[in-house]
Amino acid sequence: ETGVTQSPTHLIKTRGQQVTLRCSSQSGHNTVSWYQQALGQGPQFIFQYYREEENGRGNFPPRFSGLQFPNYSSELNVNALELDDSALYLCASSLRQLTEAFFGQGTRLTVV
Amino acid sequence: AQRVTQPEKLLSVFKGAPVELKCNYSYSGSPELFWYVQYSRQRLQLLLRHISRESIKGFTADLNKGETSFHLKKPFAQEEDSAMYYCALSAQGGGADGLTFGKGTHLIIQP
Numbered sequence: 001e002t003g004v005t006q007s008p009t010h011l012i013k014t015r016g017q018q019v020t021l022r023c024s025s026q027s028g029h030n031t032v033s034w035y036q037q038a039l040g041q042g043p044q045f046i047f048q049y050y051r052e053e054e055n056g057r058g059n060f061p062p063r064f065s066g067l068q069f070p071n072y073s074s075e076l077n078v079n080a081l082e083l084d085d086s087a088l089y090l091c092a093s094s095l096r097q098l099t100e101a102f103f104g105q106g107t108r109l110t111v112v
Numbered sequence: 113a114q115r116v117t118q119p120e121k122l123l124s125v126f127k128g129a130p131v132e133l134k135c136n137y138s139y140s141g142s143p144e145l146f147w148y149v150q151y152s153r154q155r156l157q158l159l160l161r162h163i164s165r166e167s168i169k170g171f172t173a174d175l176n177k178g179e180t181s182f183h184l185k186k187p188f189a190q191e192e193d194s195a196m197y198y199c200a201l202s203a204q205g206g207g208a209d210g211l212t213f214g215k216g217t218h219l220i221i222q223p
Binding site: 050056100 | 118146156161208
């Protein structure tokens with residue numbers, strides 16, 4: 001059984017650019033959630049995907065979007081990057097009927 | 113909207129002393145509460161959840177709905193307990209609203 005893996009581990013982008021982060025969920029998990037963790041803060045919920053559809057969203061603007069694929073892996077896309085988007089982005093997978101989330105190691109995004 | 117508050121950013125105790133990490137929440141419904149832990153250079157992982165009522169690594173946490181608290185306790189701290197601890201709340205079954213996290217408490221166990 002493999003855990004949640006995220007790529008890349010680090011990324012530097014320029015303000016205004018677009019970025020795609022990737023996540024492979026834990027084997028057997030059909031739900032993926034994304035979180036943003038700014039320095040010194042707890043993770044903040046961005047959105048959740050279940051069976052390839054977004055079924056929950058936190059307080060993030062539409063320029064944060066995502067996809068989930070048939071193998072339950074997922075992407076987080078952020079358009080028109082802003083300096084405040086600099087953060088650690090965490091992916092978590094879980095089973096739909098359970099709420100225990102297993103987290104990846106995160107992608108550190110720096111916007112300059 | 114739900115909120116989780118961890119009043120202590122940093123907590124330092126000596127090995128063998130009791131530990132209590134505070135967590136308070138605000139939510140109008142019946143929440144599910146969790147404690148997550150992040151050891152140095154490791155990923156965030158679940159420590160315990162209130163519905164299981166387990167003791168994990170000597171830690172326990174009781175949900176007090178009257179005080180809207182879910183404090184994490186351990187009677188005798190060990191050096192390997194040093195880590196970042198996050199209290200989290202799930203607002204509805206299935207977790208479609210995701211987890212709402214507190215800002216975390218950095219626990220340092222001194223030898």
